[in-house]
Amino acid sequence: MTFETKIVHISQPDELTGALSTPIYQTSSYQQISPDNTKNGFAYSRTANPTRKAAEEAVALLEGGRFGFAFASGLAATDCVLKLLSAGDEVVSVDDVYGGTYRILTTVYNRFGVKSTFVDSSDAKNVERAMTDKTRFVWLETPTNPTLKISDIKAIADIAHARGAMLVVDNTFLSPALQRPLELGADIALHSATKYLSGHGDVLAGFLVLNDEALAEQLTYLQNTSGGVLAPQDSWLTIRGIRTLSLRMKKHCENAIRVAEYLIKHPKVDKVYFPGLTTHKNHDVAARQQSGFGGMVAFSLKNDTIENASKFLTSTQIFFLAESLGDVFSLVSHPATMTHKSTPAEVRRATGIQDSLIRLSVGIESAEDLIEDIEQALEKSN
Ligand SMILES: *Cc1c(COP(=O)(O)O)cnc(C)c1O
Numbered sequence: 001m002t003f004e005t006k007i008v009h010i011s012q013p014d015e016l017t018g019a020l021s022t023p024i025y026q027t028s029s030y031q032q033i034s035p036d037n038t039k040n041g042f043a044y045s046r047t048a049n050p051t052r053k054a055a056e057e058a059v060a061l062l063e064g065g066r067f068g069f070a071f072a073s074g075l076a077a078t079d080c081v082l083k084l085l086s087a088g089d090e091v092v093s094v095d096d097v098y099g100g101t102y103r104i105l106t107t108v109y110n111r112f113g114v115k116s117t118f119v120d121s122s123d124a125k126n127v128e129r130a131m132t133d134k135t136r137f138v139w140l141e142t143p144t145n146p147t148l149k150i151s152d153i154k155a156i157a158d159i160a161h162a163r164g165a166m167l168v169v170d171n172t173f174l175s176p177a178l179q180r181p182l183e184l185g186a187d188i189a190l191h192s193a194t195k196y197l198s199g200h201g202d203v204l205a206g207f208l209v210l211n212d213e214a215l216a217e218q219l220t221y222l223q224n225t226s227g228g229v230l231a232p233q234d235s236w237l238t239i240r241g242i243r244t245l246s247l248r249m250k251k252h253c254e255n256a257i258r259v260a261e262y263l264i265k266h267p268k269v270d271k272v273y274f275p276g277l278t279t280h281k282n283h284d285v286a287a288r289q290q291s292g293f294g295g296m297v298a299f300s301l302k303n304d305t306i307e308n309a310s311k312f313l314t315s316t317q318i319f320f321l322a323e324s325l326g327d328v329f330s331l332v333s334h335p336a337t338m339t340h341k342s343t344p345a346e347v348r349r350a351t352g353i354q355d356s357l358i359r360l361s362v363g364i365e366s367a368e369d370l371i372e373d374i375e376q377a378l379e380k381s382n
Contacts, residue, residue, distance in 0.1 A: 074192025157185030
């Protein structure tokens with residue numbers, strides 16, 4: 001079965017009634033047959049819920065993995081993975097990893113004795129150099145936010161495994177429709193399903209997918225022990241969103257290429273960050289490991305000031321100025337004053353986040369309308 005068909009048929013009709021839409025099992029507990037015997041393994045919804053189970057199986061199927069776990073947000077999924085670590089363990093991560101991942105590693109898990117180092121993983125050698133005998137996780141994001149750096153998943157999986165570490169890949173920016181990290185050697189694929197997977201900006205959700213049975217047992221234990229699980233209604237919204245993932249990603253990709261090509265020719269635009277451009281540093285890696293270049297585009301202005309970026313950001317009519325990404329509608333954000341506000345200006349600029357850098361999450365509207373919107377907003381900036 002092709003991926004497109006799999007996505008549409010992502011959950012099976014309900015066994016009891018034949019309902020085609022997965023029922024929302026809005027229940028906290030389940031009547032048992034006897035104190036030590038449940039109906040089909042359901043006793044309490046923190047441990048297992050049929051709607052959540054359907055969502056977990058759906059995302060596992062898409063990522064090509066055996067086991068799926070659903071959480072109340074992407075960061076709840078991240079937190080659960082990090083609970084596999086013990087004091088003394090180390091993590092090697094991307095230098096522009098998602099801000100929330102950076103925050104939990106450097107302000108929470110550091111207090112429990114977990115040390116994290118951050119390197120530019122777009123050159124795999126930097127990962128190898130940063131690893132020690134204590135490294136348990138290499139934590140990748142590819143592409144990264146907001147400068148869309150690409151890392152070679154297969155090469156880094158080999159490096160991690162040679163040193164006895166696991167590779168975790170945050171696949172939020174592409175979704176399994178465009179990249180499947182487990183097939184490239186990763187041990188765990190992680191998602192903020194808040195973004196492309198659910199796709200409509202109406203739910204917070206997170207997922208983990210993996211193949212190793214012993215690891216799945218540990219995560220089953222940690223998921224139930226920590227309790228940050230995805231609620232039944234949100235599980236249903238995620239499944240509903242996923243059914244159109246294939247169509248949506250196709251349109252996101254088409255529109256993003258059109259937008260990037262428009263931007264590189266514009267006289268007021270300085271740099272354009274998009275893995276689909278042949279001028280992108282790791283374009284060849286992206287072309288090899290992804291089946292599309294995604295819907296995220298970032299660019300900076302020649303007149304590189306926060307004020308000038310602000311003129312653009314307050315002038316768009318179709319692009320909503322908002323955090324988040326991956327929704328059907330287009331979003332625009334300003335890393336310097338939004339997502340990376342707490343990063344010292346010097347550090348921020350050193351990682352390529354210029355004052356005028358603007359991040360677009362290109363939606364599924366018509367490309368003509370989006371380009372027209374960008375054009376009129378650029379007219380208002382200097
Ligand atoms: C949003 C995001 C997260 C965190 O997910 P939440 O659902 O907001 O908790 C993690 N990684 C990436 C790449 C993200 O964009």
